Amino acid sequence: MSIIVSDSIGDCWINCIKKVIHEGTTNYDEDVKIKEYLGISLKILDPKPDDELINKYADKKILSHTLEKFEKGVVMKDRPFTYGELIYCKNGVDQYEWLIQRLKNKRETKSATICLMETGSTCPNLPCLTTIDAKIREEKLILQFFYRGQNVVGRQYANLIALSKFQRKLAKDLSVKVGFLGGYIASAHIYEYDLKNAEAIIKNEELTLKDNFYELGPKSIRNGYICNKTKSR
Numbered sequence: 001m002s003i004i005v006s007d008s009i010g011d012c013w014i015n016c017i018k019k020v021i022h023e024g025t026t027n028y029d030e031d032v033k034i035k036e037y038l039g040i041s042l043k044i045l046d047p048k049p050d051d052e053l054i055n056k057y058a059d060k061k062i063l064s065h066t067l068e069k070f071e072k073g074v075v076m077k078d079r080p081f082t083y084g085e086l087i088y089c090k091n092g093v094d095q096y097e098w099l100i101q102r103l104k105n106k107r108e109t110k111s112a113t114i115c116l117m118e119t120g121s122t123c124p125n126l127p128c129l130t131t132i133d134a135k136i137r138e139e140k141l142i143l144q145f146f147y148r149g150q151n152v153v154g155r156q157y158a159n160l161i162a163l164s165k166f167q168r169k170l171a172k173d174l175s176v177k178v179g180f181l182g183g184y185i186a187s188a189h190i191y192e193y194d195l196k197n198a199e200a201i202i203k204n205e206e207l208t209l210k211d212n213f214y215e216l217g218p219k220s221i222r223n224g225y226i227c228n229k230t231k232s233r
Helices: 009-023 052-057 060-069 083-088 095-105 152-173 192-202
Strands: 002-006 025-029 032-044 113-115 129-137 140-147 177-191
Touching: 002 009, 009 032, 009 052, 009 152, 009 177, 009 192, 025 177, 032 192, 052 152, 060 152, 083 095, 095 113, 095 129, 095 152, 129 152, 140 152, 152 177, 152 192, 177 192
Parallel strands: 002 032, 140 177
Antiparallel strands: 025 032, 032 177, 113 129, 129 140
């Protein structure tokens, strides 16, 4: 396991890329080779969503798409779920409001935690982000998360920006300041088709990412496999 502490989201992202490239081992996601590092703990001290490094390299389409996936009321017909659905209407429960009330009723609570997994789901495409935890300490909202896996080059930066925006919204609704953003990634990985991009980013070369996950990712993704949404939503 590795611990990465960074001042900004962009620095954290670059450090995660370096960790996977330099210390990761070869594995597979179905028929696609990946470089993988198991167990990275992150702590971003000043998680501003407007980040210079992210603005430099990001696939703007992926960034916009990911931010939309975290919004309330957004349903994407070509996706089995959105994080917005799982946060704001999971089995009919608004988990965001549940967090707000939990933290308002007991500001020092250790149990303002929500799960985004559907128990017993047999769908091969499960949420990468499974847990979100919020705590108020010293009048700051600290947000922590658990990712079962994270596509570091292609998607990590967008997810961290989305979580930063979510953290800021929660802090505003609770009238507290923003603290650190942290969490744990069980499988931090880079797909083989992104290895050259990873090396270019590490070398600070000029590059604008283009996400190829749906075209070059694992077979089930290339074939467009989508689970039916659960009827309870």
